Amino acid sequence: MRLHRLAVTAFGPFGGTQTVDFDELSSAGLFLLHGPTGAGKTSVLDAVCYALYGSVPGARQGGGQGTTLRSDHAAPATRTEVTLDLTVAGRRLEVTRQPPWERPKKRGTGTTLDKAQTWLREYDATAGAWKDLSRSHQEIGEEITQLLGMSREQFCQVVLLPQGDFARFLRADAEARGKLLGRLFDTRRFADVEKRLAERRRATEAQVRDGDAELLADAHRMQQAAGDAMELPALAPGEPGLAEAVLSAAAVARSTAREQLTVAACTLTAAESAQAAAARALDDVRERDRLQRRFAQARERAASLEQGAEAYREAQALMERARKAEAVAPALDLRESSEAEHRRAAAAEARARALLPETFADAGAAGLASAARRAAEELGGLDSARRAERRLAELLDERAGLDRQEHADADLLQEAAAWLDGWEETRTALQARVDSAQKDAALAEQLAERREPARQRLRAARLRDQLAQDTDQAVERVRSAQDTALRAKQHWLDLKEQRLSGIAAELAANLTDGDPCAVCGATEHPAPARKVAGHVDREAEEHALTAYQHADEQRAEDERRLGVAREALAAASAEAGDTPTEQLAEELQELEERYARAREAAAELHAAQERLRQAGHEHERRLAARQEAAVRTASRVGHRERLDRERAALEEELDRARGSLDSVAARAAQLERRTALLTDAADAARAADDSAQRLKDADARLADAAFRAGFETPQAAAAALLDPAAHRELQRRLDAWQHEEAAVRAVLAEADTAAAAREPRADPDAAQRTADEADRRLRAAASAHDAARRRCAELDRLSARAAASVRRLAPLREEYDRVARMAGLAAGTSADNERRMRLESYVLAARLEQVAAAATVRLRRMSSGRYTLVHSDDRTGRGRSGLGLHVVDAWTGRERDTATLSGGETFFASLALALGLADVVTDEAGGVRLDTLFIDEGFGSLDDQTLDEVLDVLDSLRERDRSVGIVSHVPDLRRRIHAQLEVVKGRSGSALRQRGV
Structure with missing residues (x-):
């Protein structure tokens, strides 16, 4: 430049x-x-x-x-x-x-x-x-x-070298040097790295704390499951060793719970043995009581059987006669069934003959069967005609279907031709909509980019107008404050002049005869000055001065506010330009309306593209449908001719088969009815003849069976028979008496029952009370065992969950340790960072080292080779290191701090530093000359x-x-x-x- x-x-x-x-x-x-x-x-x-x-x-x-x-x-x-x-x-x-x-x-x-x-x-x-x-x-x-x-700050440091700033830089501490170098070299990105690492450290620390809090919550649950027998570690979330302490406490709790489970299992086993013994004793007492009561009941039942012995013998005789009559019962049943069957067969024959023509009234069973065979043979000859009739109906349906297909294909071809004729026009119109929507979308994007600048300019214009009003008001306030200050100053000066004029009266007020005058030294005061009306004393002058000072301070404050308002107005005016606010608002409104219209039109792009795609698919579908319809039309011509030839042949065959009736089905139904009637009549005639012969045979067998059973007539045998209910009742009575007698004899013959009867009376209630007490003790032992087992299971589950949490937290703890070490190293707080140097300070130290090297070239020449600037990383006191600057004195060979330089030495050292910094910043800024x-x-x-x-x-x-x-x-x-x-x-x-x- x-x-x-x-x-x-x-x-x-x-x-x-x-x-x-x-x-x-x-x-x-x-x-x-x-x-x-x-x-x-x-x-x-x-x-x-x-x-x-x-x-x-x-x-x-x-x-x-x-x-x-x-x-x-x-x-x-x-x-x-x-x-x-x-x-x-x-x-x-x-x-x-x-x-x-x-x-x-x-x-x-x-x-x-x-x-x-x-x-x-x-x-x-x-x-x-x-x-x-x-x-x-x-x-x-x-x-x-x-x-x-370069920014303005860099320009002022590099081009307008302010030596006073660099003299202060030489005497400043590391923090002040860091602020200046940070502004010049823009190391904010390294400070951002430090901030990012600190944020990551806090985030991972929060995650570790959350994980530890969850682990402690599981530990509290384990303590509750263990019945407060578990001692929790006295560590807070995030403290080292928490995971190991929780796992150790959980192991102790699990071991204690398993010992308690072993004790509960032993107690349960003893309770089960006692309960089994009590149950066996109760069963023995109950069994002896049952046998004693069984023996007494058997003695009572034996006495009752002795009283009913006569009635038992009469029932035996009646049962014996009924058994003899039962030998005649099959013949009686056969005779009754044969008679009933004969009556039914005769009635069926009469009904079947009534349905036949009169020509078959006197025909026997053989004649009727012969006529039925002839009708069946004629019916069998009609099967081919029925098939032909069904085929003809199918042909007619198929021909009607061909006609419907022909009409449908004709309509389809006509519709497809009409649609395809307007395809080009439709496609052109849809494509035009797509193109228009794309143009509107592009326009909407352009207008969207212009909206925010227009809004900012409008806001700046409104701010400009407001600031202009504020500036006018501030100008009026400044003018008023200036007038007030001038009046207050004039008032103070007037009072001061009046006081100076009447100062003699104030001095005279302190004169005393014999004391020397402070002005002339005389001891006599013949005519001291007197205060006149309107005299101004020191208090009035000071009050006027204070009022003036207040007014002047207010004027200065109003002028400062006016300067702030004008600066803000200048910035807003520079951003808004000269365009009036109303015009900018109208332009923004027009821009917003154009953007809304363009965006609304652009929203139709997807729908237009979809309609164009669907129209293309419809075009392809209609072309294919038209081609398929033409192929079907050509194939129907030959098919229709084949159907017509087959129809003519079938109609000729059906004319021969129908005869005088309307259809083959009617002729077949006629023959089926005749065949069925003749067959039924022949079967009925044969059944009537057979039933008559069976009735005659049954009468002969009945007479012979009654004689052999000892009855004089079949009627006497029939009277001795018992109906099933009476027979069952009589047999039940006999069986009951016999069963009761056998049961009583069996009970009285039982050795254990007889032995129990000879023993003392049993007491089941006392045995039951003893068994109930044993059950109660068993339930209590089982409940304690279940609780111990559940405690072990819950502690195992929570311990496994805690171990999983520890394993899951292990990588997070490692990440936290790694991030914490990096954050501490970058922030200069880590023990590994021996010089306590921050990352930003490290970068600035490299820049300072370059500046010191560039400044030394000129400093040696200015000091005749005596002084050299060197950069130092040593810590100063308890502060951090990295931005130390020392000067090496070649005459003494000692290295000392730059703050010890004299005034002249400080000047040319700061000048050399400024020139060196100019070179380094110039290279950093891109090499601008x-x-x-x-x-x-x-x-x-x-x-x-x-x-x-x-x-x-x-x-x-x-x-x-x-x-x-x-x-x-x-x-x-x-x-x-x-x-x-x-x-x-x-x-x-x-x-x-x-x-x-």
Whole structure:
């Protein structure tokens, strides 16, 4: 970067327009910017910084640029302006900036605020003229920053070398040096790494704590399951050793529970043995009681049987006669069934003959069977005709189906032809919709990108309008405060003058005869001054002074607020531009409406593409359907002819088979009925003949059976028979008596029953009580055993769960340990980080080491080889290390801190450090060449020899085609440096006078 020309108007102390030709000054390589204190030497550097970045160096910024930059000596109609002509990155640029200006109104009284203005032009060497590039404050700022590759802070440290800052840098601690280097080299990404590692450490620590909390919860559950017999570890979540302590406590609890389970099992076994013994004793008592009662009941039943013996013998005789009659019963049943069968057969024959024609009334069974055979033979001949009839019906249905298919295919062909005729028009229309929706989608994306800038500009415009109102109000408040302060000051001065006029009366009030006067020393006071009406004393003057001071402070505060408002207004105006807010709102509204319409239209893209795809599928389907319909039409012609030929042959065969009836089915039904009637009649006739013969045989067998059984007649045998119910009842009575008799004899013959009857009476209730008590003890033992078993199972489950949690937490604990070590190492708090150096400090230490190496080259020359700057990683006190800076004195061979340098030594050390830092930052910023540098003050602390050496070093910068401007008021420098820019201070403002080589 090389400066060519600077023009300032109404800027700082310069009331008019002043111009600096840097090309002329830079031709000598080294030039001097001097002038009396307060003349405005630093304002020249402020103008350069303001032209490039729109603001002055941070230490000299005020409450508002429009107020602090404007010269108090400028005429009301003259606007503040700074123009800088420079070459950067091979491009010749001209930057012009005008801060906000409160100018007099063209009509009427008062003032109005003009917004800040900025221009950027570039010189076109081919055309030999300047061309405009931009008038946007934001665009120009981004362009300048990108070309220079440095922020405003870096520019002020590298180009406008402030020696006082570097002197403080030499004496500063590591933290202060880190802040300065961090701003210059932008090491925020390394600080972000430290922050990220710390966040990861906290996150993993929280996860470990959560896992430990879950493990402790399982431990509490194990303690509850163990019946509070488990002692929990006195460790909090996240503390080392918690997992091992919980697993150890769980192992002890499981061992205790298993011992308790063993004891409960032994108790249960003893209870089971006692319960079994009690149950056996109860069974024995119950069995003896049962046998004793059984023997008594058997004696009672034997007595009852003896009383009913006569009735038993009568029932036996009746049963014997019934058994003899039972031998005749089959013959009786056969005779009754034969008679019933004969009656049924005769009735069936009569019914069958009634259905036959009269020609068969006298025919026998053989004649009827012969007629049935003839009818069946004729029916069998009709099977072929029935099949032909069914086939004809199928042919008619098939022919009707062909006709329906023909009509359907004709309709399909007609519909397909009509649809296909309009296919091209349909496809074109659908494709047009797709193309239109795609265009709308692209337009919506373009409009979406423009929405947010338009919204920001509208917000800035609204803020600009609001700030303009606030600025007007602030101006009124400042004007009012100034008037109030002036009146208060005038009032105070008036009172002070009155007090001075009446000060004699105050002195006279303290005079005493004989005491010397404090003014003249006389001891006599013949006519002391008297206080007159309206006398002002010291208290009234001080009260007026306090009121004035308060008013002046209020004025200063109002002016500061006005400066803040104007600065904010300038920023908002630079972002919003000159366009009125209403116009910006209308433009944004129109943009939003266009975006909404475009987005709504673009939403139809997918539907349009889907309709086009479906239409294409429909086109293919209709083409295929039309081709298939044409193939089916051609195949139906031959099929229809074959059906017609087969139909003619079948109709001829059916005419022969039907005879006089309407159909073959009617003829077949007629023959089926005749065959069935004849067959039924023949069967009925044969059945009647057979039943008559069986009835005759049954009568003969019945008479013979009654005689052999001892009955005189069949009727007597029938009377002796018992019906099944009576027979069963009689047999039941006999069987019951016999069974009861046998049972009584069996019971009385039982040895154990008889033995039990001889024993003492049994007591089942006492035995039951003993058994109940044994059951109760068994249930209690079983319950205790189940509880112990469940306790063991629950402890095993929770222990397995805790072990799984420990295994699951192990990788997380390892990750936490690893992240914690890395975070502590990066933050400088780890024990492994012996120098307590943070990661950002480590990077800055490398930069500082580069700066010290670059500064040493010049420092050795300035100090005649005596001093060398070295970087140190040693810790200072209890602080962290990494940013230490020491100076090595070649005369003593000792290394000492830079804070021990004298004033002159500090100057040229800081100058060497500033030049070295300029080189390193320039390389860091992308290698932008800096052809113009400024060095501000500090030369007055050097002796003549050191000053010559420093100037030689600065003069050597010309070897790299650089020019250096020294800002100083040291008189000796005016004799040594011939190219000078003098700042002359006057009542009407400062002026610049330039002198070349």
